[in-house]
Amino acid sequence: MSAQDTHGSASAEVAARVERRWATIAVIIIVVMAGLAAFAGIHRATMPQPRVxxxxxxxxxxxxxxxxxxxxxxxxxxxxxxxxxxxxxxxxxxxxxxxxxxxxxxxxxxxxxxxxxxxxxxxxxxxxxxxxxxxxxxxxxxxxxxxxxxxxxxxxxxxxxxxxxxxxxxxxxxxxxxxxxxxxxxxxx
Amino acid sequence: MLVNRKLILAHFWLAFAVFGIALTLGAWQMFIRSPIGTWLSNPELYYRSLTAHGTVMGYVFPTLVAMGFGYAISESALQQRLVGVRWAWAGFWLIVIGSVMAVIPIALGRASVLYTFYPPLIGNVFYYLGVVLVVVGSWIWVALMSINLRVWRKANPGAPVPLAMFANVAGSYLWAWTAVGAALELLLQIIPVAAGLKATIDAGLARVFFSWTLHAIVYFWLMPTYIAYYTIVPRAIGGRVYSDSMARISFILFLVVAMPIGMHHTFADPQVGAGFKFIHSAFTALVALPTLLTVFTICASVEIAARVRGGRGMFGWIRALPWDNPMMLALAFSFVMLGFGGAGGLINMSYQLDASIHNTQWITGHFHLIFGGAIVIMYFAIAYDLWPHLTGRELIDVRLMRTQLWLWFIGMIVTTFPWHWVGILGMPRRMAYFDFGDPAIAPQALSVTLSAIGGFVLLASGIMFIVILARGMRAPQTDAGPYRFALAVHEPKTVPVALNTHALWVALMIGLTLTNYGYPILNLALSSGTSVPAVYVGAQ
Missing domain, CATH: 2.60.40.420 (Cupredoxins -  blue copper proteins)
Known part of the structure; x- marks a missing residue:
């Protein structure tokens, strides 16, 4: 029983690690996208109408x-x-x-x-x-x-x-x- | 333990009945404005149909599905009889009355303003009152979901709330707050004008209010689908949920960031400055996060099912999946459509790329692919899964179910891909007909024809769906057993308070809405001279 428990917690750790890695990749994708939009908006002046x-x-x-x-x-x-x-x-x-x-x-x-x-x-x-x-x-x-x-x-x-x-x-x-x-x-x- | 089966069945049947009507209208619209139809002598009929199609598909159909599914979740996940059954029926009847009240002026051509309202166009006041009743009916459901969870917590202090119910209540709170934008627009702006108490309206402010509702409403439509991904699919295909806490985090993220992003619908509008447009664009990028997390968790959960069934290898396990199971098929189709639709969505949310496709057929293609495709195909799967537990009768014709799902998937792809394409060519939305004789428009004729054919495939699939459910009402009786939800690989024994309650996240949702919407709304509301004369539909 105890062997299985150790096995269970080890697999849980692996699962959590893989999951964290994916979450990090997802966050990076999003930050890069928002960053690109900001860069293009400021640097290339491609923006929607700025004033009301x-x-x-x-x-x-x-x-x-x-x-x-x-x-x-x-x-x-x-x-x-x-x-x-x-x-x-x-x-x-x-x-x-x-x-x-x-x-x-x-x-x-x-x-x-x-x-x-x-x-x-x-x-x-x-x-x-x-x-x-x-x-x-x-x-x-x-x-x-x-x-x-x-x-x-x-x-x-x-x-x-x-x-x-x-x-x-x-x-x-x-x-x-x-x-x-x-x-x-x-x-x- | 599903006790109030009649209540749940009533919601589902009404949902699918109005869905069938709206689907037929949609197919007719596709046909009549395509080169295979002849020009409508009266284009106004098209806009009546379009208003009915949008109002039913946007407000009535998904709301009823969420409500019926929500009651089913509350009873079966909490294993507790529904508290407030009378109120639930009151909510149901409010929706019935509201829908009838809204549809009559639409049918008479007195409310052809589309489901997005578009003031200063003003339709008959009963149309708007009908929509308000539908929303009020659904708010009763929101309150009941919250009350039922509270009753359960009292009986089970500190216990982890079952994932399905946690997500269900998150979805109901999201809806309650999302609907406030359109409610403010209707109650403060449109209804006074429609009732003749006022003659002018600020169209810019109305658009901002509506954007508050218009985006997050999509996530409300999405909630039953995501709940099915996490809590039904793994059980139905013999797997387990990869991670219970990641699921909770995804639903919390939807609750918090689905709201303060709606102004990406107003990128091309003159009444909002560039600063808030950029903020909303960046927040819209954030809402991709819970979907990316979900894709990972669900793929991992499906892989577990495949490996339990003996699947091997890096990708070889995909073959071991139960592909003859309608739930597996629906999930796969849903993910493919979510992938394409989501990629299109990234273009729409982009501060710069949006200008190329804003208000073109691309947008129509986009939300039909996401809502009609990825979301609604899971509504079908939910109904198939739940039906035997509601009727006490087995759904026997699995082959017909598979055909129905295949047809829906093919129909949706055939409809929406050409739509995206003509959108890039600059074909505008919401037109009763096009002059395909114009050499500049003629090249789009083939794509529009393909879309119309896709529309009829969808109609055929929709009819099959209703037939399968109706036949299920007369099938031999069976005991389907208790309705169960998927278990996680590591079932939580305790859950951190933050992942077990909603208060903090609701506060964050409201706070972010106020920071992202407060200033633009106040600024527009306080500026004078922007109210313009109302234009009454049918008065011309």
Missing amino acids: ETIDPSRIHLSGEFVESNLGSVLEASGAVTVRAIGQQYSFTPACILVPADTPITLRATSADVVHGILIQGTNVNTMLVPGYISEQLMRFTRTGDYLMPCQEFCSFGHEGMWGKVKVIDKTEFANRAKGGGRLSCVGQ
Whole structure:
């Protein structure tokens, strides 16, 4: 009986040792993952939107940043481009966003009614539009062409019909079009 | 000792009945938005169906399974008659009434807001009240589990709480606290607007409240599955639990870290800053820990069973496992799906990678694989294992059970793998149809068709499951004996207080929720000018 007892406690020790080893490996895996995310976030500046900005959706069409005449793409003095857009049931304004390739672009967007989302297919541009808040996303396209931009959040019965478009054109062509001033888009083209 | 069999059977039967209905709706949805269906002339029907599917599968079905299983565990693990049987029936009927109350407005097209609510979209107030009743009914169960454990402790001072009951009570506490997020959203924000007392709502705050519920609810769904891994599987295949204390640690970790991580659902949202998003991302990584520990302990427990059966060699023992046993089959399928689903989950929780797949079909594929696959296949196995003890009749058709499990596994893989793929291509979720004539969308047609076929395989498997249980009600009578749980290799004679009680861990769960959610919620609640006009469903 006593021999069996010793055997039992010895096997228990082996079991505990193996188990501890596995637990240590598991903890290391997790620490490395969190560490990599932190490193990429800080060092490569790949992060979700850092700041919270609010806006009154019942007044956006009257004044301020998201009045209709201010929607679309604008070439800033720095050479960067800012795109302003809104989502509403069931379309984006502008419905076709025009941007240059190889240029840092800031997308600023909000919703006029319910929750929507902007997703540009074939890229990792992906943000929610929550009424009352402004979404900001930095992006840069390396390839010219047309991209589909569906609404990615359920926004009631017409959701399946809410598709926009992004048209990426050559940098110099965009600069030429921007010479006249105003806000650019590719609606109707 | 299963005394209140009728109570437990009522929970399981209602669970599987509503599951059957929601599964049929799901298969119809897969079909109608695929290239093999014709476009719906009225897309609104799709969203009615989607709301019903989500509400039943998210709130009603798993809750009833957890409750029925919980009562069974309480009676058989503690070997003690259930205290508060009348209350248990009251909870059951609250769920019945709540479900009916919620489904009527959905069927009338007055509550097509999906089970995730999405304010400022506002549906009929009875939909939300119905959901509240379902949750209140389940809270009665939470209280009963706690009371029954307390009664047992008084009779057995200092004795180790049986693992199944320890885990069951941990799961019930997790649910009680998890549901608070959605309850706050419903009671403070949505219901006043739906009842016409208020006309505006803060959509950003509502999303944060809902994220509190939305992630940990998955761990509540997972609890019966994990309890089955640890306390049923080893017994059913003739093995032993490798380590009783590691099992307890895993359940405690779920209780503590499943909660304060929900904001990884809001990575793409504008109403939460980057700091809290990162904290929640890091905590989400932590929740992988109890699953990694479980995978080790269960594989080791299964290996013990194989070696007892004469298995030899580094991997040769796998052949010695009882593969004709439905429990063994279900476990293997569950682990494969948990592996793929878990790997996908690591992508979702990642602060950076999430942007590529957020709100695409990838997400739909992910949670169907984890919940519908890894979790629900063990619900089937639990029902098969428990049924003879509840009905006093044997489930004879083991071959049919195996076929059913195989079909569910194949169906789930065929459904969810193409979903993941089109998600990477950027196909958005929750759309009633797609224009496959568009050259940019046309390449996704094949994948969507495959998914729809997988949906019908799942439907066939679900029907088989219900048929097997129904036939079991009429099989010849037998004495299945007392319902037993697996023993550990080294059965605990004493257990440290920390691994035998929940108080410390519940305190930690609440504390971590407050630190990780307190500031963002207060900040949003106190900021003015973020409330927006409600948009009433059906009013357009």
